Amino acid sequence: MANSLLQSFPKDLRHLLTELRHDLHRHPELSLQEVRTVERLQSELAKLDLDSLQRVAGTGLVARIPGRNREAKPVAIRGDMDALPILEETGAAFASVNDGVMHACGHDMHAAWTVGAAHLLATDRPLGDVVVLLQPAEETAEGAPAMIHAGAIDGVAAIFGAHIDMRFEVGTVVAQSGNVAASADEFEIVLAGRGSHAARPHEGNDPVVAAATLITSLQTIVSRRLAPGIPAVVTVGTVEAGTATNVIPENARLTGTVRAADQDTRERLHTELRRIATGVANTFSLTAHTNIKVGTPPLVNEPAVVGLAQTAVRSLLGDRALAALPVPNLGGEDFAFYLEKIPGCFIRIGGRGEDQEAAPAHSAKFLPDDGAIAVGAAVLAELARTASVEFNR
Ligand code: NI
Numbered sequence: 001m002a003n004s005l006l007q008s009f010p011k012d013l014r015h016l017l018t019e020l021r022h023d024l025h026r027h028p029e030l031s032l033q034e035v036r037t038v039e040r041l042q043s044e045l046a047k048l049d050l051d052s053l054q055r056v057a058g059t060g061l062v063a064r065i066p067g068r069n070r071e072a073k074p075v076a077i078r079g080d081m082d083a084l085p086i087l088e089e090t091g092a093a094f095a096s097v098n099d100g101v102m103h104a105c106g107h108d109m110h111a112a113w114t115v116g117a118a119h120l121l122a123t124d125r126p127l128g129d130v131v132v133l134l135q136p137a138e139e140t141a142e143g144a145p146a147m148i149h150a151g152a153i154d155g156v157a158a159i160f161g162a163h164i165d166m167r168f169e170v171g172t173v174v175a176q177s178g179n180v181a182a183s184a185d186e187f188e189i190v191l192a193g194r195g196s197h198a199a200r201p202h203e204g205n206d207p208v209v210a211a212a213t214l215i216t217s218l219q220t221i222v223s224r225r226l227a228p229g230i231p232a233v234v235t236v237g238t239v240e241a242g243t244a245t246n247v248i249p250e251n252a253r254l255t256g257t258v259r260a261a262d263q264d265t266r267e268r269l270h271t272e273l274r275r276i277a278t279g280v281a282n283t284f285s286l287t288a289h290t291n292i293k294v295g296t297p298p299l300v301n302e303p304a305v306v307g308l309a310q311t312a313v314r315s316l317l318g319d320r321a322l323a324a325l326p327v328p329n330l331g332g333e334d335f336a337f338y339l340e341k342i343p344g345c346f347i348r349i350g351g352r353g354e355d356q357e358a359a360p361a362h363s364a365k366f367l368p369d370d371g372a373i374a375v376g377a378a379v380l381a382e383l384a385r386t387a388s389v390e391f392n393r
Pocket residue numbers: 105106107138163
């Protein structure tokens with residue numbers, strides 16, 4: 001099914017996008033440092049017949065492709081471009097030359113297919129204008145808020161984005177309603193006690209023992225407080241306390257992440273986390289200081305809008321191209337910030353090549369197949385076309 005699409009996809013454009021992807025992959029840059037990346041993307045987009053092309057939010061880019069009817073409400077497509085602090089082990093010919101930095105989440109693919117979609121739309125114009133967003137800093141969830149703040153989606157009727165996914169073959173697409181990414185909030189809990197000699201624990205208030213109780217108690221939020229079947233995560237990622245074997249320290253500090261598939265569950269996690277931290281601290285005569293740093297909201301696709309994506313996928317790739325997530329996704333995705341403002345949907349593009357073994361995203365061996373670039377470009381362009389008609393009815 002991918003074959004027929006790939007055969008009809010312009011050959012020159014395919015070569016250009018593959019080369020672009022390899023170049024971005026070879027020179028990955030961390031969040032908010034995408035200086036070389038954005039320059040390359042800007043020079044690619046500048047070749048097109050655009051209404052405007054602007055740098056925004058530091059290393060972000062906004063292009064506007066004119067539609068046939070300039071009065072129509074514009075729709076937007078969005079790609080991201082940042083890499084991760086990982087030492088690449090793919091052995092690819094175009095592997096990272098920036099030691100310790102790697103495109104391990106496929107944002108090189110996303111940037112390439114967004115440029116590809118822009119090419120397709122600029123050569124065969126959609127009904128209304130299409131705004132193309134290339135945003136920085138998705139991994140740190142700073143990029144989308146910065147683009148919104150810069151006015152990138154002002155006046156835009158709907159926005160669409162996609163992520164590569166190696167669990168699915170090239171030519172398959174996940175376009176489903178409901179939860180497709182989770183809220184991802186960070187927490188820090190400091191248990192403040194009283195230090196003493198390790199041989200005389202009764203003279204102090206030991207935060208280490210309390211921390212041990214707190215870590216296991218926090219696990220009861222998901223297992224005892226949420227209904228079975230509601231997806232959520234509470235993970236304690238770091239534990240720090242103490243300096244010597246014979247000293248009871250003053251403080252213990254825990255940090256971690258809480259994730260939920262919907263807003264109600266997200267709020268419940270925050271409330272329970274604070275309640276349990278305070279409760280455990282009271283039990284041990286300590287004080288708990290809990291801070292929650294709010295990250296991405298849950299990403300939920302509305303059935304009506306995701307239906308447009310399903311239509312686009314069916315028309316390009318056939319009925320069998322649509323796949324479903326095997327389990328809810330508790331990863332965060334900052335595209336959710338756009339959907340807090342305007343309608344839209346987020347889809348996943350299969351990235352596993354023939355006979356290729358899937359490596360997990362964010363691993364040193366993650367290397368999706370080049371074939372998915374054309375699929376992503378064609379699907380996003382078709383989706384923008386369909387949505388342009390639908391949102392101007
Ligand atoms: Ni990603």
